[in-house]
Amino acid sequence: MTTRRVALKVLGGTLGAGAFAYAAHPMAEWTADLSLDDVLRKHYKELTPEELAQILRRIEAQTKELHGVDVTVRDLPAQDGVLFGYALNLSVCIGCRKCAEACHVENNHDRRTNNSYIRVLEMTQGSFDMERGTADYDHEVPAPGKYYMPVQCHQCDDAPCVRVCPVEATWKERDGIVVVDYDWCIGCRYCEAACPYHARRFNWTTPEVPAAEINPDQGYLSNRLRPQGVVEKCTFCLHRTRAGRLPACLEACPTGARVFGNLLDPTSEIRYVLEHKRVYVLKEELGTRPRFFYFFDV
């Protein structure tokens, strides 16, 4: 009788040890870009300025180690009296995708997939149905009977993506920008599914950016190099706009279709558009209250 009991104990012990070894298996794949500090750190909003500065320096050091590039990672705070808004003139957009290209370069996107936070949809004139737009058109633009609607993050006031995040890795900042902490994101992609504008991107692999093409002006919550398995999104080029500069996509637009500015400044260009143009928001019926507006010249 004792032998059977001992055999069961040994079997159970072996299975238990095996299960533990399997569960602990990821620990064996501990890589250089994942330090103990990274694992034990606090949520972004709970970091002291000193801890945050330490993290920024660590990211810079890791970038130097992995890519051999000197970059500056900053975390510019939201400014008082500033609420960002963006408007796009559909009457003049020609669908050339220069904005998507500028985003690609500015935000250190994966070169292999031509990733960009902007998806330019070719739409049939007379239709507003975003779901019927195509983004992979490859003919001369503008094509007859078509119009072009670039779609990027709408920085919704009531953002569905923020609501569904199970770990609070994404939130809305004071100046209206919805941000992601790539170090806190667990890659569940709930936010990607929740976004009605298809504005979030998932890093299936570690983004490949040649060292010479890495934009060294980086922001913690915006264009720093992302790891594999996290979600990313447009931040209205937060690292530029919080320093007073215009977003990269606006500067690249050859038709001047894009208008950016401070919604709280009554003399701003964006306020002029909102007050004098025929403006609409995409999928208004969803109640997401976007801070991205489309308008026509007529």
Added chain:
Amino acid sequence: MPSANTRAVSRGMATAEAAPVLLTRVCLVALSLGGCSADRAATPRAAPAAATHTTTIHIPARLSGVPSSAPDARGRPGNVACVTCHSLRKPAGLPTTMAALREFHQGLAFDHGKLSCGTCHEVGDQRTVHLADGTRVAMLDAIQLCRQCHGPQARDYDHGAHGGMNGYWDLSVGDRTRNHCIDCHDVHAPRFAPSVPVLPPLDRGLARSSVRPHGADRSAP
């Protein structure tokens, strides 16, 4: 949509209690609502800083010459100044059609309404153009010519809603450069020429079509 503060006040009024208690409750409710609401400002907003920097309009090289296919001595795109040719020959008059051009600007594409050379240009003076009423303006102020017909565009341009720009949205931080009309429009043929789009999307969700209509054929990979 009512703001958190108006909601807080209406709730406080309903209780109709003594003034100090009421005030405290209103504050507490306002604080709690303000804390919960994700899309509201957490701190009071300061007025936008004064604009201390300037907006300048870019001066395109085309205003003082014509582009040339041959690069200049430093390898930059060539630009031949008007006087390079026009100082040698004095034109007898301005032609009315492109076909009449014999020595200058041959092959110039012109497609701009019913205008002709003399609508804007002065005979023998390349640095000056004239408005519809004959007022002469410097070539560098050519935007005034565009304004005569394109009023809505000029109005939007003045408000920053037409025409691209570079630099700073926040003029309290840095300068801004606005595009000149002819930075984007060829004044002789203003309509945008068709172009081939850049950066075709290659991510796996876009193998056939970016966003498939709900309920549409999903047989495509």
